[in-house]
Amino acid sequence: MVKGMSYKDAGVNINEGSRAVSLMKDAVSSTWRPEVLTELGGFGGLFQLDVNKYRQPVLVSGTDGVGTKLKIAFAMDKHDTIGIDAVAMCVNDILVQGAEPLFFLDYVALGKLIPEQVAAVVKGIAFGCKQAGCALIGGETAEMPGFYAKGEYDIAGFAVGVVDKEKIIDGQGIKSGDVIIGLPSSGLHSNGYSLARKVLLGEDYENLKVYDEKLGITLGEEMLKPTKIYVQEVQPLIEKQSIKGMAHITGGGLVENVPRVLPNNLKADFIWGSWPVPPIFQLIQSQGNVPENEMYRTFNMGIGFVLIVPQEEVEAIISQCSEDAYVIGKVTNK
Numbered sequence: 001m002v003k004g005m006s007y008k009d010a011g012v013n014i015n016e017g018s019r020a021v022s023l024m025k026d027a028v029s030s031t032w033r034p035e036v037l038t039e040l041g042g043f044g045g046l047f048q049l050d051v052n053k054y055r056q057p058v059l060v061s062g063t064d065g066v067g068t069k070l071k072i073a074f075a076m077d078k079h080d081t082i083g084i085d086a087v088a089m090c091v092n093d094i095l096v097q098g099a100e101p102l103f104f105l106d107y108v109a110l111g112k113l114i115p116e117q118v119a120a121v122v123k124g125i126a127f128g129c130k131q132a133g134c135a136l137i138g139g140e141t142a143e144m145p146g147f148y149a150k151g152e153y154d155i156a157g158f159a160v161g162v163v164d165k166e167k168i169i170d171g172q173g174i175k176s177g178d179v180i181i182g183l184p185s186s187g188l189h190s191n192g193y194s195l196a197r198k199v200l201l202g203e204d205y206e207n208l209k210v211y212d213e214k215l216g217i218t219l220g221e222e223m224l225k226p227t228k229i230y231v232q233e234v235q236p237l238i239e240k241q242s243i244k245g246m247a248h249i250t251g252g253g254l255v256e257n258v259p260r261v262l263p264n265n266l267k268a269d270f271i272w273g274s275w276p277v278p279p280i281f282q283l284i285q286s287q288g289n290v291p292e293n294e295m296y297r298t299f300n301m302g303i304g305f306v307l308i309v310p311q312e313e314v315e316a317i318i319s320q321c322s323e324d325a326y327v328i329g330k331v332t333n334k
Helices: 014-029 065-076 083-095 115-132 193-200 205-209 220-225 231-242 252-259 280-286 292-298 311-320
Strands: 059-067 100-110 135-143 153-164 179-186 245-248 264-269 303-309 325-332
Touching: 059 083, 065 083, 065 153, 065 193, 065 205, 065 220, 083 115, 083 153, 083 245, 100 115, 115 135, 115 153, 115 231, 179 193, 179 311, 193 220, 193 280, 205 220, 231 303, 231 311, 245 252, 245 280, 252 264, 252 292, 252 303, 280 292, 280 311, 303 311, 303 325
Parallel strands: 100 135
Antiparallel strands: 059 153, 100 153, 179 303, 179 325, 245 303, 264 325
């Protein structure tokens, strides 16, 4: 038996963990809503649900990570946006049911805790929470020596929201003739990175530093653009208009995510070419000779969130969108 060893000798530095908490404290507390009853560092996050605001409150939850987009963050040593992706992937999912995001918890696992790196990640999470209007009320930073390569980590998140039972958006009211409206993505978001990395980078991550005229920025900057959070844009539409169904366009693209919210007797007929496809997707397709159907099954192709609405409300809804919105298809009978 080895004598005289400490936890630090085994690769876990508790003091560095405390310093990381100190560095992220202000960012975390800046996200707190009035319902938060906890302090940073507690064993559990406390959140008081406003039961007077909802007649029959239903909690909606979602969890996700950011996949191999992390490889780009590692290569560029830039960690302040990847947390936004973690929040976006969760809150956009629960928004689909019409839920208001309430709070978020994060999980970061790494081989060696570098306080400044973790603080940058959590500041990104906090920024994403502010965009979504939810509170960051807890999390876990797990230092696991020998499990992750030096400088690498994994991140996942968990979001909880609430919606009145009578206002849940589940697609049941969708009928033939309803219109599919697409809200633009900010780029790749957090899906398809295994294919994108293979096509654009191969084993040469130096290409991330290359400026691309069509992109207007470096490839690395394009690939690290954070996933768009749609809460602020979509919630006012939910309150004022008849949104029958929604879909977050993640892995599987439009062709697999939109049918998930349609009744079994209906299908989505997309109007291909009715919205601008960002240059990053064109670059992947041309450089990798990727078939068009594979592009639409892997990437969002410029549409990150979809609304399904009655024909008579299309004009009003598009006029209320804070950014561009496109009619990208119709619902028809199978």
